[in-house]
Amino acid sequence: MLGDGSLERLKREGRIVVVGASLAGLRAAETLRAEGFVGSLTMIGDEPHEPYDRPPLSKQVLLGRAAADRTALPRLRSVDATWRLGVPATGLDMAARRVRLADGDDVPYDRLLIATGVRARPWPREAEAELDGVFVLRTADDSAALARRLDAGPKRVLVIGAGFTGSEIASACRERGFPVTVAERGAAPLVGALGGVVGAVAAEMQREHGVDLRCGVMVTALEGDASGRVRAALLSDGSTVETDVVIVSLGATRNTGWLAGSGLGAGPRGIACDAGCRAFDIRGIVTDDIYAAGDVARCPHPLFGYQFLSLEHWGNAVTQARIAAHNMISESTDRIPHMEVPAFWSSQFGVNIKSVGVPSLGTEILISQGSLKDHRFLGVYGYQGRVIGAVAFDHARWLPFYQELIETTAPFPPSFPTVDRRSDGQRPIDADFPDPSVPTHGPTVTLGGYSPADRRMTFTPAH
Amino acid sequence: MTQSLLHQILDHANRANPYPIYEQLRKTPVHHEDGGPYVISTYYEIRSLLHDPRISSDARNLASTARDPLAEPAREESALPPGFLRLDPPEHDRLRRMTNRPFGPPHSPHRVDGMRGELHDIVSGLIDGIGDPGRIDLVEQFSYPFPVTVICRLLGVPREDEARFHTWADTLAASLDPDPDADPTERGKGAHDARMQLGMYLAGLIEERRRNPGEDMLSQLATAKGEDGAMTTMELLSTAALLLIAGHETTVNLITNGMLTLLRHPDVLQRLREDPRLAVPIVEELLRFEPPVQLVPQRTTLADIEVRGVTIPKGASLWLVLASGNRDPQRFEDPDRFDPDRRDIQHLGLGSGIHSCFGAPLARLETQFALSELARRLENPRLLEDPPPYRQNAVLRGPRHLYVSCDGIRP
Numbered sequence: 001m002l003g004d005g006s007l008e009r010l011k012r013e014g015r016i017v018v019v020g021a022s023l024a025g026l027r028a029a030e031t032l033r034a035e036g037f038v039g040s041l042t043m044i045g046d047e048p049h050e051p052y053d054r055p056p057l058s059k060q061v062l063l064g065r066a067a068a069d070r071t072a073l074p075r076l077r078s079v080d081a082t083w084r085l086g087v088p089a090t091g092l093d094m095a096a097r098r099v100r101l102a103d104g105d106d107v108p109y110d111r112l113l114i115a116t117g118v119r120a121r122p123w124p125r126e127a128e129a130e131l132d133g134v135f136v137l138r139t140a141d142d143s144a145a146l147a148r149r150l151d152a153g154p155k156r157v158l159v160i161g162a163g164f165t166g167s168e169i170a171s172a173c174r175e176r177g178f179p180v181t182v183a184e185r186g187a188a189p190l191v192g193a194l195g196g197v198v199g200a201v202a203a204e205m206q207r208e209h210g211v212d213l214r215c216g217v218m219v220t221a222l223e224g225d226a227s228g229r230v231r232a233a234l235l236s237d238g239s240t241v242e243t244d245v246v247i248v249s250l251g252a253t254r255n256t257g258w259l260a261g262s263g264l265g266a267g268p269r270g271i272a273c274d275a276g277c278r279a280f281d282i283r284g285i286v287t288d289d290i291y292a293a294g295d296v297a298r299c300p301h302p303l304f305g306y307q308f309l310s311l312e313h314w315g316n317a318v319t320q321a322r323i324a325a326h327n328m329i330s331e332s333t334d335r336i337p338h339m340e341v342p343a344f345w346s347s348q349f350g351v352n353i354k355s356v357g358v359p360s361l362g363t364e365i366l367i368s369q370g371s372l373k374d375h376r377f378l379g380v381y382g383y384q385g386r387v388i389g390a391v392a393f394d395h396a397r398w399l400p401f402y403q404e405l406i407e408t409t410a411p412f413p414p415s416f417p418t419v420d421r422r423s424d425g426q427r428p429i430d431a432d433f434p435d436p437s438v439p440t441h442g443p444t445v446t447l448g449g450y451s452p453a454d455r456r457m458t459f460t461p462a463h
Numbered sequence: 464m465t466q467s468l469l470h471q472i473l474d475h476a477n478r479a480n481p482y483p484i485y486e487q488l489r490k491t492p493v494h495h496e497d498g499g500p501y502v503i504s505t506y507y508e509i510r511s512l513l514h515d516p517r518i519s520s521d522a523r524n525l526a527s528t529a530r531d532p533l534a535e536p537a538r539e540e541s542a543l544p545p546g547f548l549r550l551d552p553p554e555h556d557r558l559r560r561m562t563n564r565p566f567g568p569p570h571s572p573h574r575v576d577g578m579r580g581e582l583h584d585i586v587s588g589l590i591d592g593i594g595d596p597g598r599i600d601l602v603e604q605f606s607y608p609f610p611v612t613v614i615c616r617l618l619g620v621p622r623e624d625e626a627r628f629h630t631w632a633d634t635l636a637a638s639l640d641p642d643p644d645a646d647p648t649e650r651g652k653g654a655h656d657a658r659m660q661l662g663m664y665l666a667g668l669i670e671e672r673r674r675n676p677g678e679d680m681l682s683q684l685a686t687a688k689g690e691d692g693a694m695t696t697m698e699l700l701s702t703a704a705l706l707l708i709a710g711h712e713t714t715v716n717l718i719t720n721g722m723l724t725l726l727r728h729p730d731v732l733q734r735l736r737e738d739p740r741l742a743v744p745i746v747e748e749l750l751r752f753e754p755p756v757q758l759v760p761q762r763t764t765l766a767d768i769e770v771r772g773v774t775i776p777k778g779a780s781l782w783l784v785l786a787s788g789n790r791d792p793q794r795f796e797d798p799d800r801f802d803p804d805r806r807d808i809q810h811l812g813l814g815s816g817i818h819s820c821f822g823a824p825l826a827r828l829e830t831q832f833a834l835s836e837l838a839r840r841l842e843n844p845r846l847l848e849d850p851p852p853y854r855q856n857a858v859l860r861g862p863r864h865l866y867v868s869c870d871g872i873r874p
Contacts, residue, residue, distance in 0.1 A: 397819075398514060419519055
């Protein structure tokens with residue numbers, strides 16, 4: 001591809017396959033066409049739906065303000081693709097450059113983009129997970145099923161896990177007036193993403209809105225009645241919650257199972273790629289024809305010590321998709337890196353939450369504007385003397401300023417006065433993130449064996 | 464000796480076309496003349512300062528040594544405490560939030576949209592009443608009365624009082640537009656009296672609405688009992704005065720600048736006549752190309768801050784020249800061209816950050832209605848004077864009169 005015309009040929013008559021027909025897949029396809037790719041494009045998706053938007057699924061849909069099957073993503077341009085929807089990819093042959101499908105077909109490619117995203121981590125005990133009334137929330141179908149059940153008027157809703165999705169579900173259910181219990185293993189809601197200081201505010205918000213919030217507990221078992229409907233949940237503190245709807249919100253696992261044995265550097269934490277979204281193989285060598293984008297990708301970020309970050313953010317999916325698409329049909333010198341500062345938003349209990357940077361890398365937090373007490377504030381996260389992230393509760397209009405501090409590695413704590421700095425925000429305090437050495441929901445991987453020949457990786461699933 | 468750039472901005476002789484001065488200004492993104500304000504004229508710097516929490520809107524943070532030719536005369540604030548436009552958080556946030564409750568989402572998502580029918584009727588009535596199509600003063604006969612009538616309806620001013628209300632609004636608006644030939648003492652007294660009378664009128668109306676609330680904004684503001692509590696009567700008065708002044712003086716100019724620009728671009732006017740939906744991108748491009756608020760002179764620094772290598776000292780007066788940022792070639796391609804087909808019009812015309820225009824949804828809708836109806840109904844309109852005579856004001860810039868003639872007025 002060194003100006004020998006092969007790139008032009010690829011753009012003219014090449015075959016590009018995108019696995020994953022959601023936000024990242026669609027935006028990548030649009031970019032390919034916008035940048036002059038006129039070859040064949042195949043979009044493979046395991047769901048039967050055309051690409052749709054997920055943020056409304058845990059908010060407007062549960063509130064009954066939008067239908068789960070009406071969140072199709074707007075098409076920014078025609079993509080003129082062959083769509084293989086409702087057919088999961090089951091394997092990848094890197095040498096033959098083919099993607100195997102569940103229906104036995106296989107699809108050849110010259111360039112492959114993997115945008116398979118994540119799926120909800122299911123309740124670990126299969127029999128309990130299958131009880132009627134136990135839900136996860138990731139897909140449009142999940143959301144439609146849950147919305148139907150909520151419309152029927154539940155006696156009580158139990159949400160297991162108080163991350164962003166769990167908290168948004170609890171918020172929507174309270175807004176509709178249902179009794180809600182939230183069980184969270186950590187010390188507070190949102191604690192993994194934003195730390196204990198902000199988590200305490202989230203806990204107050206939940207309780208003020210009537211959520212029966214139980215922290216520091218695990219659900220140990222779900223019980224069904226004779227007809228197979230969920231009836232109650234047993235908690236690690238010995239208590240029981242009687243409930244007819246359980247929503248399991250224990251985060252997500254990356255959809256990389258279909259790549260097992262392919263030789264691609266894909267595992268439970270995603271697909272490792274370079275900053276230009278090119279995937280690594282298991283030997284740590286970058287491929288030139290396989291790219292990854294969106295929730296499933298793990299890219300090194302120059303601003304955060306080249307750490308491999310995988311982000312389940314809407315904006316990240318869009319940006320990575322565009323970058324991957326651009327790079328797969330560009331000369332190496334024209335490729336662009338993924339340098340967006342991570343950003344996400346949530347809406348719960350009437351509060352708009354937005355963050356920039358990577359708060360969870362921070363160790364300290366300074367409340368630079370507003371006050372925790374009012375639940376309206378701006379928190380700046382510091383890591384080793386620099387600003388690494390910021391979170392805004394109903395203060396989003398200030399975030400571009402803090403993003404600039406992160407981009408320019410400004411010193412932490414910021415030394416300047418701001419409007420609305422209160423006395424409780426005069427100095428930084430411990431952001432109170434959970435000890436990373438204590439296992440969370442995530443599975444762990446350990447290495448065993450002595451000689452290189454018998455060294456083995458052992459995979460320990462969650463729970 | 465050439466005039467300093469600051470004086471050129473203020474010089475009425477340059478009002479009709481200030482853009483060449485802004486172009487000069489952008490060569491020094493942070494322009495400072497001895498003792499005067501720090502003038503910021505480039506897009507990215509303005510945008511970033513509008514989101515900078517080290518920048519205050521509260522005049523009490525100005526250093527006593529900061530001299531500013533646009534500092535408001537003390538008498539303007541004497542009658543009432545500052546509105547939320549001139550306050551910092553948390554007071555700003557509380558008052559703006561409370562004012563927003565009866566005005567916009569999430570609590571009142573349909574307020575502005577629900578006025579469509581009413582806006583259409585007001586616009587139609589004003590065009591019907593134009594009279595002689597041979598010489599129309601679009602300002603007097605249309606773009607001035609329109610927003611005042613709208614704000615009256617929004618606040619809940621009874622129709623029989625609208626005439627009195629218009630008179631006070633006229634006088635107050637005129638006081639924002641200092642005429643160098645008028646006697647300043649006389650004019651100052653007139654404005655003070657108008658302010659007093661308007662204040663007393665509003666206070667009476669608020670009392671009445673507390674006893675007998677309706678669906679209007681004033682009633683809802685007067686009886687609000689949300690998480691933020693209630694506004695004091697003084698807060699209510701300054702908020703109502705802010706909505707009145709900020710809400711209409713800007714829209715008058717946006718509509719007038721809009722018609723002026725369309726008459727200078729007859730091809731766009733023709734397209735609008737054929738497709739009223741074009742009003743949406745036309746208004747956005749107008750806000751970039753001829754924004755009614757040319758500059759924000761009401762900011763100061765809470766600390767020494769560095770902008771493009773220049774340290775602006777704590778307590779300094781800042782001017783953010785929005786209209787110049789909107790024509791910054793670093794941000795917009797071919798910025799001096801009026802082009803409603805631009806794909807990316809992220810202008811500064813309504814500001815940005817926490818003080819971004821509160822009335823934006825209403826101003827947009829008013830102007831879209833006004834321009835598309837004028838385009839549809841005025842037959843073969845043409846400018847009688849180009850450039851038209853401008854108001855004195857360098858901040859709220861717009862024609863004092865816009866004389867237009869046309870062959871007739873379509874039904």
